[in-house]
Amino acid sequence: DVQLVESGGGLVQPGGSLRVSCVASGLTFHNSWLTWVRQAPGKGLEWVANIKPDGNEKYYADSVKGRFTVSRDNVKNSLFLQMNGLRPEDTAVYFCSVGPYYSDHWGQGTQVTVSS
């Protein structure tokens, strides 16, 4: 079975930085597109970023472009999201998922709270 486990969430002040991670198992990691999706409290789903299997193509939502960076380590089966310049509106549960278009496997998410 595919398992995705996110970690690294927490409380950070506005303007601060945080890196969240996702470790995957049960899939051919180095052949998989990976995606970050977030969900603000009581709100819907927002596509954030995705990354090609070899890490050479990355795409971002306009709301995070220039502040967030997606990366991966295919040796450690890990996906990362480096978040800089955090704003209160970035407060959300961040999910990692598998797929270039739609997401057919999801982790349980990690909570990121941006507040002073």
Add this chain to the structure above:
Amino acid sequence: EILMTQSPATLSVSPGERATLSCRASQDFNNNVAWYRQKPGQAPRLLIYGASTRATGVPARFSGSGSGTEFNLTISSLQSEDFAVYYCQYYNHWPPPFTFGPGTRVDIK
């Protein structure tokens, strides 16, 4: 910019009844639509992709239909675990992003 709507915002249904949810876009989806179910406190689960193909392990009571700019998700007989929020997502373009609809909440009548 493609605008997506889902209707109704909330649907009240009795267990065992049929439910039909709608997803509309301002441009042609070309069948590149996915549907997800999200139960409270859980991650979304993929139900349908390509407008009508059930994902692995998804029960047959879920079916997707539609074309062009209007797509439907039908649940033939609602079970307790189906009272949740449902999202559509379109992916008829490259590069991303791939926007989700605002969601339809299905609750118990």
